[in-house]
Amino acid sequence: MTTVLRYAAFTTDPAGGNKAGVVPDATGLTDQQMLALAAELGYSETAFLTAVPGTADRRYQVRYFAPTLEVPFCGHATVAAAVAVAHAEGPGELVFETKAGTVPVQVAEQDGVLHATLTSVEPEVLPIGAEEVEQALAALGWAAADLDPELPPRIAYAGAHHLVLAVRTRERLADLAYDFDGLAAFMTARDLVTLQLVWRESETVFHVRDPFPVGGVVEDPATGAAAAAFGAYLRELGGAGESAELTLHQGEDLGSPGLLRVSLVAGDSRVRVTGAAVPLPEAAS
Template identity: 55%
Template sequence: MNTETVTGTSVEILRYAAFTSDPAGGNPAGVVLDAAPLDEAEMLAVAAGVGYSETAFITAGDEASRRFRLRFFSPLAEVAFCGHATVATAVALAERLGPGEMMFDTPVGEIRVATAVDGAGAVRATLTSAPTRSRPAEDAELDAALAALGWAREDLDPSLPPHVAFGGNEHLVVAAGSRARLADLTYDFDALADVMRSHGWTTVQLVWRENELLFHARDPFPVGGVVEDPATGAAAAALGGYLRTIGQVRRAAISIRQGEDMGRPSDLLIDVDPADARVRVTGQAVVMP
């Protein structure tokens, strides 16, 4: 952790790696547990200084009821919801208040998180997403995204049609036909950012299905000023909602392996109930040195 001064206000910033048990893996997130003195411009300045894809800020809360108001900022703008920063914040609070349930009031509504300590003493957090939804991607928006990615329609998995899915944010979901296609990701940063801004997408969720219980994922995030996210909880929730919508949920627990091609492997577990539009996303978070 460290303390920084923003326009005369000292702010303690915690740094966690989410969706991993190894500080060298996962997705780094900044966490500010007391952001009440900060305005939007100051929170954005802190997030830009931290430099991670997102930093979470608790702007109000009550420890007795374990209910907190939570906002998220990338280095460039406020983000409506961020799964990995939510998990990091929940773990940070559980380490201080003890495990149990907590509620976060976010720009996308109430997000309930359950935290528990496993036999090795590690804290795991399970967030319940906002209700998910998914629709087929339109030809024009898909073609623009594929052109920016340098992908062709022939590169895609025909059994997993491209969709735009919501799990707190909008994400374009595109399934690669092979692991090699997913691994070869060199895209036009500015072009993809322009496409995403025009459609209001937060990330592009690129996946490859190894089997019905294991997906590999990569998430370009140029609209946040980041080439790629090594773990994306909101996109994981959106993927669960997408699979529910297209009728391809065979079992409740699905593993997502992300960040491997970046050298920051991450493990996310999603629990999808065919009768519930919400998706539960589980992972660990650990303090970064």
Template identity: 55%
Template sequence: MTDVLRYTAFTTDPAGGNPAGIVLHADSLSDEQMLAIAAEVGYSETAFVLREGRTPPHLGLRFFSALDEVAFCGHATIATAVALAERGEGGTVVFETPAGEVEVTTAEVVGVLRASLTSVPTRTRPVPGAALGEALEALRLSGADLAEDLPPLLSYAGNEHLVLALASRQRLAELDYDFARLKDLMTEQGWTTVQLVWREDERTFHSRNPFPVGGVVEDPATGSAAAALGGYLLALELVTEPRTIRVVQGVDMGRPSELLVDVRPDDLRVTVSGAAVELPTAQR
């Protein structure tokens, strides 16, 4: 029987954050078995650690949703790093993922074990007009709902995300979308999530991430999307000096999460950090 840990990332409260399954020894599992385990766990992603043929600090890491393999998953990476550190494998780990190498460092900060991942180099591109129009219709949004000073972009940080900045916090709270229609569009375009954000100030963003391609309506914390947001801000030249961006997510779902995003104007890589905590049996 495969031992599956269950953690929630980007929180210190088991009632918050984004849950992830973790299998710390997965070399004997086939792709089909990993997918079946992820489906049984039922979270947006489950992470599988691979050790054979690798020398620490290098470890393989794969991610499966209930429906398919995902190239990269930030919250499951953070959760895995914390789970490893709690079992004596802390410090710096280099995860070899389908999206490339991702370096993660764990350290205790004010009594809380936190993990920080450094993304692959981010990149952005314009959103094809037809795809943007279809996305807005599926999300039941109009052009008037978008922030005038933050244009839509596709941003990549291991996965590609459509980033849409909204004009008001209220409109973000009112998220309601056509699940099947958005899933079909995202599958066609190869988008992992649609990231809806509202900028409270230059250092604080509120975020919601529809994830129909993963079989769930919404993620309460999305590390890869937070990294993509950092790349988005770099592409718009909104970061002129090293800065930490606080991303608040999951509030409207009742699972508050906090993601810290460190960006530098001279580096296309982005660092995302947060805590993680193992879920008690009653909350699994």
């Protein structure tokens, strides 16, 4: 029988954050079985771990499935999976081999709660055409005048591709009722996993939302992969120094608040994302 663990990531409260499934031993599971299990759980992603034998470190092959498809990388399921391993084996260093590349993860205890810090794969920030931005805005029901001119649209990557759209006001961010099928088609054509919708509260504090229709989910409550991509985006645009600590609030508009810490380190282009994770009451099945 396959063991399935259930965690809430980027929160210390099981009622908050983003829920993830974790299969600590996916040995022998087929792609179809993993997809079916992820669909049955219904979380935005489920992480499937297979230990890599013959290595000196704690190294796992990890695959991530949403209810409708496999994604190359998922931040909140990485945090959940790393904490799940640490609950079984103790905190410390882990290495996750994902389809996006190698992701080191450090798990440490803070105030009685386990926190995981993932280090992204090499990030990239790409331009996007004005016509494509118009199409995305049309699907969202937003106008070009809603956008923050100081944070222009870009496609950002740190394991998965995300379209970053920043708005002028918190009220605009809160008012989200988009065309699910239209946005899914737009994103599928451009290999986008989520849209990273952003409002800047201060130089280092941001509120974000992430529609995820390509995964069969209206909205992701806390998105570590997009947070890593956003860190790279902000540094690329000069909105953060070579070293910076950013705070991202996500999930408040869904009644499931999460907290993501993004770290930029001088001399290292990769981005670090930190969050807590806690087991759900029905943690195993």
